[in-house]
Amino acid sequence: MINVKDLHKSFDATEVLRGISLNVKEKEVVCIIGPSGSGKSTLLRCLNLLEEVTSGDVLIAGENLTDSRVNINEVRSRVGMVFQHFNLFPHMTVLENITLGPKKIKGIKKREAEDAALPLLAKVGLGDKANVYPDSLSGGQKQRVAIARSLAMNPQIMLFDEPTSALDPELVGDVLSVIKDLAREGMTMVVVTHEMGFAREVGDRVIFMDEGIVMEENTPDKIFGEPDNSRTKEFLSKVL
Numbered sequence: 001m002i003n004v005k006d007l008h009k010s011f012d013a014t015e016v017l018r019g020i021s022l023n024v025k026e027k028e029v030v031c032i033i034g035p036s037g038s039g040k041s042t043l044l045r046c047l048n049l050l051e052e053v054t055s056g057d058v059l060i061a062g063e064n065l066t067d068s069r070v071n072i073n074e075v076r077s078r079v080g081m082v083f084q085h086f087n088l089f090p091h092m093t094v095l096e097n098i099t100l101g102p103k104k105i106k107g108i109k110k111r112e113a114e115d116a117a118l119p120l121l122a123k124v125g126l127g128d129k130a131n132v133y134p135d136s137l138s139g140g141q142k143q144r145v146a147i148a149r150s151l152a153m154n155p156q157i158m159l160f161d162e163p164t165s166a167l168d169p170e171l172v173g174d175v176l177s178v179i180k181d182l183a184r185e186g187m188t189m190v191v192v193t194h195e196m197g198f199a200r201e202v203g204d205r206v207i208f209m210d211e212g213i214v215m216e217e218n219t220p221d222k223i224f225g226e227p228d229n230s231r232t233k234e235f236l237s238k239v240l
């Protein structure tokens with residue numbers, strides 16, 4: 001579903017991704033861990049064209065995102081992304097936030113978009129919040145709205161960039177449980193996370209990135225039990 005080949009990404013003279021290759025199969029959950037600044041967010045952003053690739057290939061379901069004919073809106077509909085900061089529009093209700101993309105980008109009629117949005121809100125445990133404004137929600141609730149908003153575009157793939165890092169500890173569990181439900185339903189997902197317990201429990205594979213390269217890719221049990229790479233070992237000894 002996702003095939004990344006020798007991906008390089010530079011910002012001016014700084015090479016942040018230095019030759020990443022990565023394959024994610026349909027329904028697979030891949031968790032990416034690694035120190036701050038190792039390029040995890042940049043990699044994720046290259047997977048839905050939030051960043052332009054410097055060189056290499058990124059294929060999503062066979063379509064090469066480096067092809068200049070690619071339709072950015074169409075790619076972003078297929079590849080949903082949830083950020084650390086929820087980026088909801090404060091002047092719109094929860095329902096308006098969720099239906100904006102389907103209406104504006106997909107041309108779906110208001111009524112139809114709302115009918116599709118309400119079950120998604122129920123799915124993330126916020127069935128009673130359709131008509132409130134984001135300000136009245138907790139961080140965890142806002143993040144669950146952001147997940148519903150991405151799902152409303154009916155994506156084939158979901159990318160999560162540290163979805164719980166901005167949350168108070170007591171709010172993390174509800175957000176992770178929504179992501180776990182998606183994993184159980186067979187959503188293909190790439191999750192950048194500092195939640196090692198989550199990566200171990202939910203990831204089919206875990207990737208350890210450092211200094212813009214994939215240092216190790218392994219099953220959760222292996223990477224958290226007996227990592228092959230000394231840098232992985234060193235990192236995990238600090239965070240576990």
Ligand SMILES: Nc1ncnc2c1ncn2[C@@H]1O[C@H](COP(=O)(O)OP(=O)(O)OP(=O)(O)O)[C@@H](O)[C@H]1O
Binds near residue numbers: 011037038041
């Ligand atoms: N738009 C940009 N312009 C210049 N440098 C950038 C830009 N975006 C990221 N970088 C740099 O790229 C490097 C990797 O950043 P990135 O956010 O991908 O790392 P990360 O592993 O996700 O870190 P964290 O865990 O702290 O979020 C950092 O040194 C960062 O300063």
